[in-house]
Amino acid sequence: MGALPKHDHYYSPSSHYPSLLQEVVDDSQLGSAGLLIRSYKRSFNGFAAKLTGDEARKISSRNDVVSVFPSKKLxxxxxxxxxxxxxxxxxxxxxxxxxxxxxxxxxxxxxxxxxxxxxxxxxxxxxxxxxxxxxxxxxxxxxxxxxxxxxxxxxxxxxxxxxxxxxxxxxxxxxxxxxxxxxxxxxxxxxxxxxxxxxxxxxxxxxxxxxxxxxxxxxxxxxxxxxxxxxxxxxxxxxxxxxxxxxxxxxxxxxxxxxxxxxxxxxxxxxxxxxxxxxxxxxxxxxxxxDRKFESKVVLGNGKIVTGISVNAFADNGPESPLVHRDQSLGCVGVCCLDSIVVKNKIVISASVVPFPAAGVDFQTLDAVISYQNSNKNPVAKLQKSDTVRDPGAPLxxxxxxxxxxxxxxxxxxxxxxxxxxxxxxxxxxxxxxxxxxxxxxxxxxxxxxxxxxxxxxxxxxxxxxxxxxxxxxxxxxxxxxxxxxxxxxxxxxxxxxxxxxxxxxxYGSGQLNPVKATNPGLVYETSAQDDVNLLCNLGYTSDRLRTVTGDKNSSCIARADPTAIKDFNYPSITTDVSGTRASFKISFLRTVTNVGTAKSTYTSQVVPTMGRLKIEVTPPVLSFGSLNEKKSFTVTVSGGNFPAKGGFLASAALNWSDGAHSVRSPIVIYTKE
CATH class of the missing domain: 3.40.50.200 (Peptidase S8/S53 domain)
Incomplete structure (x- = not known):
């Protein structure tokens, strides 16, 4: 039901029952108070209740209700x-x-x-x-x-x-x-x-x-x-x-x-x-x-040694054990070779803890194991205890x-x-x-x-x-x-x-988390309450529904909903779907940054292309600040086209603002759906 009424710090649930529920509950003998499961009244307004589909639809039609949805298991x-x-x-x-x-x-x-x-x-x-x-x-x-x-x-x-x-x-x-x-x-x-x-x-x-x-x-x-x-x-x-x-x-x-x-x-x-x-x-x-992974050596009965991803608390499992692959439900007591996802021929699986000796191998290794298994009447193998090894390919x-x-x-x-x-x-x-x-x-x-x-x-x-x-x-x-x-x-x-x-x-989004650099970013993209209002309006919210959500009676949606206008939400990244304009497009994005680095500083823009053919212009290309918390706005105009007529496609780049000490990076992604 949106935000709490501003005059109530601790909102009384009396509006949830009996009045609201009694209006919609079909069985008066059941009692509306008994239907209430939870009342949200400390930080926002709402409740959970036992309702039929018809009762839920009746409540959802009220002007003071933002949304009604079934409680799901997450x-x-x-x-x-x-x-x-x-x-x-x-x-x-x-x-x-x-x-x-x-x-x-x-x-x-x-x-x-x-x-x-x-x-x-x-x-x-x-x-x-x-x-x-x-x-x-x-x-x-x-x-x-x-x-x-x-x-x-x-x-x-x-x-x-x-x-x-x-x-x-x-x-x-x-x-x-x-x-x-x-x-x-x-x-x-x-x-x-x-x-x-x-x-x-x-x-x-x-x-x-x-x-x-x-x-x-x-x-x-x-x-x-x-x-x-x-x-x-x-x-x-x-x-x-x-x-x-x-x-x-x-x-x-x-x-x-x-x-x-x-x-x-x-x-x-x-x-x-x-x-x-x-x-x-x-x-x-x-x-x-x-840059750390867990590996185990798997010694096949023919003497061949293969390496698998493994976390286990077992020492060498003594006598050789029956070799089972792919399906742990078969009840293997020795080695279980699990299929993995291969990305650019790299294993990117996790070494799951399982209740028996096991190792996950890539497809090439699995083929070698299966070949050995198929060529022996009594294929056996021994799994050695896991070791911690360095992974130079990280992060993936x-x-x-x-x-x-x-x-x-x-x-x-x-x-x-x-x-x-x-x-x-x-x-x-x-x-x-x-x-x-x-x-x-x-x-x-x-x-x-x-x-x-x-x-x-x-x-x-x-x-x-x-x-x-x-x-x-x-x-x-x-x-x-x-x-x-x-x-x-x-x-x-x-x-x-x-x-x-x-x-x-x-x-990855913007990339891999960098805690040290995050302490001193130089510039930040701050989202205002009006940004949220504009986004909700462009998602199709009515003025009444918007006011209920925000708790601000002065909020309103003055224009028709336009999902494409969400591109100007003051976000650190820039992205849009151009599925309807594959042949040619030109789109401008408005952004505002706040100076949290050095009081007097000048940032110069640089566009770093990474994938696809995009023409990107930044206006103005230089931002000069005279004090902390000063705000400056700029526009990024992206043009391109000739995307394939069918299937999903994307092109990406990055915008860097730098004053010599800070580098403020924003990914740019233009894509089409399948």
Whole structure:
């Protein structure tokens, strides 16, 4: 039902029942109050209720209702990484003043295991004065000065019995823990991106996923509690309209309160147009590899040795075992050779933890294994214990990571940025199954997981660090700093001839996360409230619906909806779909930057072509600033054409603004649909 009425800080749910529900409920004997599941009343206006299809349609016809949609199940998206990103340990322990940070990270996930060393509060003072949250973690759950808030929705405790929430929280802002490993594998120091940050945990997920109703309840509380950044490693299987997307709805209201939401892009790759995180106010994160991988040698019965990707806690498995390939459901007890995705002849799979000795091999190696198997009546092999080895080809986009283009808002480039999401070692719930296999009884306080769930908290940790350095930066400024300083990736790392739209930008967004450069971006693209209004109007919102969403009675949509006008949304990237003008096009994009670098500075534009034939002009080509926070506008005009008559096609480039000390990069992507 949109924003809260401005005169009510804590909105009464009386408008939800009995009056509103009684108007639509067909069975008066059931009682409208009994139908209400949740009432959202702290940070935005809305409710979840048990309704029939007809009742839902009646409510959706009301002018004061923005949208009605069924509650769906969303899925959890499944340390060396911080060194790989260039963020050294000493800078992460304390903030520049030398004291523990008062930045609070809200983790919406499966809960947390508070007793792990990753969440010890040694060195932390009491919670910041600004904190309005509570510790309601349920039975046998105690907060401390590191975990300062806890709430549960899915079960009766915020304690994590899945492991996912513990893993994401420790990856983002977990303490420095020495001698961490997975049964001796990947041994070393485990740490989050910004260990000095506090944690507020919102348990909205369990073994069967996360319901829309619970996710919205977590957003409602987190915003009102006063978190500084929200991390959501949760995704739908496909993109939905933003007024039916619980993360987009919660993230919108969070952004209007100055809180940035970091969101997993999804694990539906490598197909194009699969990113489920589409709203411009969300920071959507893809997953990529780091320069470490886990390998095991597989010794075949004929003496041939092949190498596979593997994480296992097994020593050499003694006697040779039957060789089974491809299908672990066959119950192999020795080696299971799993098919992998090959990108430019490179393996980009994750070394999953499984309950038996196993290794994943590329297709060429698999052919050699199958050849041996077919030529022997009793094929056997032995899997050696996994080793940690260096991967010089990193970063590569993970095959599972969802790609763009944005299937809902074509003028907004998604995902936004890539971060480590393959073979990530982090804290884990000691009561959770390591593999979700009923026969696997192992339990451990660390685990190796892969997914955009793992890449999302890497960005969250950096946002928490930036928020400490720049407490006055808006959510869009924080997002812009990360996007415009990301390290561009070579297209060859993500191209696959079988995948349409296989460009760097549609896989990585702006590129690979660069935490150090993000602290001093020079210029930022800030989004105003009017930008949001214009975008919603051009998506087809009426003035009445817009006012309900924003809570601003002065908002209005004065022109007819024009989706193509979204191109001028003040975003750090530039993209548009020109499917209807393949022969020839000329499009201008308006952008405004804010100076956050050096007071007196001059930036010169440079266009770097990467793919396709585009003519790009920047007007003016030079921007001169005389003070901090000064704003300057410019226009980017892109022209081209002669795209193929059929099939998807794209052309890309990049715009760099440089003053000699800063380089502010914006990807430019022009594409056609199939």
């Amino acid at each position: 899925q959890l998206q499944t340390t060396r990484s911080w060194d790989f990103l260039g963020l050294p340990q000493p800078t992460m322990i304390k903030n520049p003043t030398g004291v523990a940070s008062d930045v609070v990270v809200g983790i919406i996930d499966s809960g947390i295991w508070p007793e792990l060393p990753s969440f010890d509060d040694d060195g932390f003072g009491p919670p910041p004065v600004k904190w309005k949250g509570v510790c309601k973690g349920g039975t046998n759950f105690t907060c401390n000065n590191k975990i300062i808030g806890a709430r549960y929705y899915y079960s009766q405790s915020a304690r994590d019995d899945q492991g996912h929430g513990t893993h994401t929280a420790s990856t983002a802002v977990g303490n420095v823990v020495k001698d961490a490993s997975f049964y001796g594998l990947a041994s070393g120091v485990a740490r989050g991106g910004f260990p000095s940050a506090r944690i507020a945990v919102y348990q909205a997920c369990g073994g069967f996923g996360c319901s829309s109703a619970d996710i919205l309840a977590a957003f409602d509380d987190a915003i009102a509690d006063g978190v500084d950044v929200i991390s959501v490693s949760i995704a739908t299987l496909e993109a939905v309209d933003i007024d039916a997307d619980t993360v987009a709805i919660g993230g919108f209201h969070a952004a209007r309160r100055g809180i940035l939401t970091v969101h997993s892009a999804g694990n539906s790759g490598p197909r194009s147009a699969t990113t489920c995180s589409v709203a411009p106010w969300l920071l959507s994160v893809a997953a990529s590899t780091i 986009v993970a095959s599972f990571s969802s790609r763009g283009p944005n299937s809902i808002i074509s003028g907004i480039l998604k995902p936004n940025v890539s971060a480590p999401g393959v073979d990530i070692l982090a804290g884990f719930s000691p009561v959770a199954s390591l593999t979700d296999d009923a026969d696997d009884k192992r339990q451990y306080s660390f685990n190796v997981l892969s997914g955009t769930s793992m890449s999302c908290p890497h960005v969250t940790g950096v946002v928490a660090y930036l928020k400490t350095l720049h407490p006055d930066w808006s959510p869009s400024a924080l997002k812009s700093a990360i996007l415009t300083t990301a390290t561009p990736m070579h297209p060859g790392n993500v191209q696959d001839p079988s995948i349409t739209y296989a460009s760097t930008e549609f896989a």
